[in-house]
Amino acid sequence: MIKIYADTDVCRWHLTQLNLPISDEILAEHPAVFHMPFPYDLGFEDKISQALTVCSKVIILVSELHKDSADFIKNHQSPKIKYFVCGNVSGCSTTPWMDWFITTTEFYKHNDLLDQLNPDRINPRVFDILLGWAKPHRQKIYDYVLEKNLTHRVVLTYLQDRRLSLQKQLADSWIWPNIDIPKNSCLNTITQINYQNQQIALSQIIPLDIYNYSTYSIVAETNYDNHYSFYTEKIVKPILARRLFIVFGGQHYLRNLRQMGFQTFDGIVDETYDTVENSDERFQLALEQMHKLIDQPQDLILEKIWPIVEHNQRVMLETDWYGDFARELRAVLLDHTN
Numbered sequence: 001m002i003k004i005y006a007d008t009d010v011c012r013w014h015l016t017q018l019n020l021p022i023s024d025e026i027l028a029e030h031p032a033v034f035h036m037p038f039p040y041d042l043g044f045e046d047k048i049s050q051a052l053t054v055c056s057k058v059i060i061l062v063s064e065l066h067k068d069s070a071d072f073i074k075n076h077q078s079p080k081i082k083y084f085v086c087g088n089v090s091g092c093s094t095t096p097w098m099d100w101f102i103t104t105t106e107f108y109k110h111n112d113l114l115d116q117l118n119p120d121r122i123n124p125r126v127f128d129i130l131l132g133w134a135k136p137h138r139q140k141i142y143d144y145v146l147e148k149n150l151t152h153r154v155v156l157t158y159l160q161d162r163r164l165s166l167q168k169q170l171a172d173s174w175i176w177p178n179i180d181i182p183k184n185s186c187l188n189t190i191t192q193i194n195y196q197n198q199q200i201a202l203s204q205i206i207p208l209d210i211y212n213y214s215t216y217s218i219v220a221e222t223n224y225d226n227h228y229s230f231y232t233e234k235i236v237k238p239i240l241a242r243r244l245f246i247v248f249g250g251q252h253y254l255r256n257l258r259q260m261g262f263q264t265f266d267g268i269v270d271e272t273y274d275t276v277e278n279s280d281e282r283f284q285l286a287l288e289q290m291h292k293l294i295d296q297p298q299d300l301i302l303e304k305i306w307p308i309v310e311h312n313q314r315v316m317l318e319t320d321w322y323g324d325f326a327r328e329l330r331a332v333l334l335d336h337t338n
Helices: 009-017 043-054 067-075 099-109 136-147 166-170 233-240 253-258 271-275 279-294 298-318 321-334
Strands: 004-006 032-035 058-062 081-085 087-089 125-133 154-159 192-195 198-201 214-220 228-230 245-248
Touching (some): 043 058, 058 321, 081 087, 099 198, 099 233, 099 298, 099 321, 125 136, 136 214, 136 245, 136 279, 228 253, 245 279, 271 279
Parallel strands (some): 032 058, 058 081, 125 154, 125 214, 214 245
Antiparallel strands (some): 087 228, 192 198
16 A cells, blocks of 8 residues: 655645555655755755655645746656646646635635625726835845835835844834734744734735726745745736736746746737846836836726736636646646656
8 A cells, every 4th residue: 555755744734635644753655745845955965865765756835936946947857756736847747736716716715805806897006016025136126116206196104124024124114014913023924913813924915905996917026046936925916906017026937927827918018128148128118018008098998908817816716726636636646656
């Protein structure tokens, strides 16, 4: 009888969901499931190397895709390894495990919060630009907005000092209204809080008031490296809220999003920025598109984007993201020919 080694509680949870037998130790000629650590740990390489000498196959779940984890995937290609990734890595064979899609959509399926949004309404501000913690691509957006005197046309927030608590930095900012941030020195927007009687990461909460005060969204993704695309709650929120978005991420982020069934806004926005390899040039083109939209009548743009945003929300909510992942994971684990 097959027994599967589970490296972490995350692995054990998924195997339990699939009703598969779990082993507490690696067994020769049996599969093993690992969850890539975040932050990345160099010891993980030794762990996988050892498993490859013993196991029939090695499954690696990657819920946080960053440079270290993407490089690991690129440098550790083997017929015995199967990667399930929250995005994709250029030139590598991976299978989607869209963990941020799964957890965010599941939360909004079980309440009426999306009904409180008015996505077809003209609003006082054009874009929400909720930049999160300081990073080079976010700094470029922030500087552009100030340089072009656009602050009165957008809702702009930026957490620039990691030494300060979220509470202190958000004290005078209009963001995540009516939500109590835990009274500690948390320095991370993925902190779990109780909201609508459910546990959810602070960053996954759609800012209803801000979305009802602005019309489109700037998505300043977690990463902007070109050789991988990591899809987080940052793209899920405007899709669920039926909003046009301009993305500051890596090259081909939009192309890879379309390959998952979503539509983007080329023809309304010049999305050739997505094809540009140089990050500074790509971001500059995206900023220019943002500026052009700010000066166009919202009612005309809203009419053009409506079929697209309706389609995107439907894909996000109706795709069986977890079921697709679970079926593929089960098939890989039980396929003795691989």
